[in-house]
Amino acid sequence: MNGDPILNVAIFLAIVAVTLFVVYRVSSANTSTADYYAAGSAFTGVQNGVALSGDYLSAASFLGVAGAIAVHGYDGFLYSIGFLVAWLIPLLLIAExxxxxxxxxxxxxxxxxxRQRPVRAAAAYSTLVISAFYLIAQMAGAGVLVSLLLDVRSTGGQALVIAGVGVIMIVYVLVxxxxxxxxxxIIKASLLLVCVLMLSVFILGKFGFSLTTLLDRAAAGNGHGAAMHAPGTQYGASPTSRLDFVSLALALVLGAGALPHVLMRFYTVxxxxxxxxxxxxxxxxxxLFYLATLVIGYGASAIVGSSAIISAPGGENAAVPLLAFEVGGAVLLAIVAAVAFTTILAVVAGLTLTASASFAHDVYANVLRGGRPKPGAELRVARITAVVIGCLSILGGILALGQNVASLVALAFAIAASANLPTILYTLFWRRFSTTGSLFSMYGGLGSCLLLIAFSPVxxxxxxxxxxxxxxxxFPLSNPGLVSIPLSFLLGYLGTVLGRDRPDPRLADQLEVRSLTGIGARPRP
Structure with a gap:
């Protein structure tokens, strides 16, 4: 792949300049904690929905899913199905x-x-751990993209780019x-959708807009042949690999509804x-995005070939850049590079804001200050925390260079599903659920998940x-979700049934009425 690094950097910097200008123009409205944390709840559902998709569709989705489809075919597309099905839980059970x-x-x-203090502290700790796994994965992904798209092969050069991404991210959040x-x-999601749809049209045009021809050529260019259209190329070789897939699917489907940076977006409307x-x-x-990745993935297999993708720097992650260069030359590759970098910037900014808000609001304001912080102090702590988290994520991303980025993202989903989802669902739907149950569920899910990860093949x-x-x-499985998620639900139940504390029935009534009707919820400013 012989793209033009200067063109790649120029387009990327142009997009960064536009987004920084937008951030500067809207920053004057950040006059209160509500403005900084929740944008004054001023966004419409459609605007926030586009932003939600931008938060969710990380570089792993853009590069990793298409690459998995290009190399593994049907088994790779299972990631897309899992990511989409996952949104039924927020839609039907959580969002409203x-x-x-x-x-x-x-x-x-x-x-x-x-009881406010222990439960808020537990929620903040789980948020920080989940954000750390996600941030490190995204920052390490920046290093992978550098080697693929800008032809920077040295570790030092990749570390400098990770540091640059981190600094821009901190500016986004602070300002x-x-x-x-x-x-x-919103800008990033729009660019990403335009990019994948444009690639899809170019690919289909090469095969006369015939899906049958595309699938046949993809099988011819893939090492698995026609078997890539059937299950089993990546999972199913052994009972352990089958269980690993079930565990991964469980984590992806249940984790999306418990990711802190996704949940926080519901407050911006x-x-x-x-x-x-x-x-x-x-x-x-x-x-639209995941249907486009199906075309892009099979197109990469047909045009580039799975062997060339696997042998390229970054392995499966190289499928989209290699395809872009083959289809549209250096210009299309530069656009893909810019969109990929913007994707990382947007996701890490959202994660940093969520982690800093959780520490400042839950730990500082409500645990350390008992819900009575000095005026302006919570906002200052949030901004200081954002700088600290940004610096730590830069360091973590540099240390994680060369590691499996997709595994880190999947582990963040598993931790979210284990530590957060049972407590959220029990709180919203089980009147008897108690403080002891909350602590058992959150700390038990978080601790068991981290312990299993530490002793896993990862x-x-x-x-x-x-x-x-x-x-x-x-532990034989690469993803602990199959064990840690049911265990967290069980611990929440046992903690409630065996614990001596009982929730105030008046608060349970208030929660039920507010959650169903919105009466008592904060009004629009």
């Missing part, structure tokens, strides 16, 4: 009730009728807050109706492990 009950963070919801970050997400409309808008945007014992020279893995 969550928006009615909370104010800024997940901790507002899960602590509503519990623009949620409003600026949301507009960055004025009411529960717009929250539900946000999910519907995001779902339609992602339907860390040691496999050729693609973080530590390849040692083997201390005891």
């Amino acid at each position: 009730r969550f928006r009615n009950v909370g104010r800024f963070t997940m901790g507002d919801v899960v602590s509503f009728r519990m 623009g807050g949620m409003k600026g970050t949301t507009w960055v997400q 004025p009411d529960a109706f717009q929250a539900r409309r946000s999910v519907l808008s995001a779902l339609w945007a992602m339907v 860390v040691s014992g496999a050729s693609n492990s973080i530590f390849t020279n040692v083997d201390f893995h005891l």
Whole structure:
């Protein structure tokens, strides 16, 4: 692949300049904590839905899913199906009730009728851990993109680019807050959709707009041949690999509805109706995106070939850049490079804002200050936290260079589904659920998930492990969701049934009325 690094950088910097200008223009409205955390709840459902899709569709979705389809065929497309099905949980169970009950963070919801300090602290810790896994994956992904798209092969050069991405991200969050970050997400999602749809049209045009011809040529260019159209090329070789797929699918489907940066977006709209409309808008945007990745993935197999993709720097992640260069030359490759970098910038900005808001609002304002922080102090703490998290994510991304980015993202989903989802659902739908149950569920799910990850093939014992020279893995699956998610639900139930504390029935009544009707929820400013 012989793209033009100067052209790639020029288009990328042009997009960054436009988004920074937008962030600067909307920053004057950040006069209060509500403005900084929730953009004053001023976005419509459609606008927030596009931003939601921008938050959700990371570089792993853009490069990884299409690459998996190009190499593994049917088994790769299962990722797309899982990501789409996952949005039924926010749509049907969470979005409307969550928006009615909370104010800024997940901790507002899960602590509503519990003892505030311990539950808020647990919610903040899980948010920080999930955000850390996601941030490190995205920042490491920036290093992979550098080697693929800008022809920077040295570790030092990739580290410098990761640092640059981190600095721009911190500026987005500090200056623009949620409003600026949301507009960055909207711009990024629009560019991403245009990019994948444009690629799809170019690919279909090469095969006379015939899907049958495309699929036949894809099989001819793939190492698996016609078997790529059937299940089993990646999963199913052994009972362990089948269980690993079930575990991964469980984490992806259940984790989406518990990701803190996704949940926080429900507060940027004025009411529960717009929250539900946000999910519907995001779902339609992602339907278009994942259908396009199917065409792009099979197109990469047909035009580039799976062997060339696997042998390229970055492996499966190289499928889209290689395809863009083959189809449209250096210009199309430069556009893909710019969109990929903008994708990383937007996602890490949203994650950083969520993590800093959770620490400042839940830990500082409500745990350390008992819900009575000094005027302006919480906002200052949020901004300081954003800088600290940004610097730590830069360091983590540099240390994680060369590691499996897709695995880190899948692990973030597993942690979210284990630590957050049971507590959210129990809080919203089980009147008897107690503080002890909340703590058992959150800490039990978080702790078991981290423990299983530490002793899984992700860390040691496999050729693609973080530590390849040692083997201390005891848990056979790469994703712990199959064990940690049911365990978290069980611990929440046992903690409630066996614990001595009982929730206040008046608060349970208030939560039920507010979650269903919106009465008592904060009005639109």
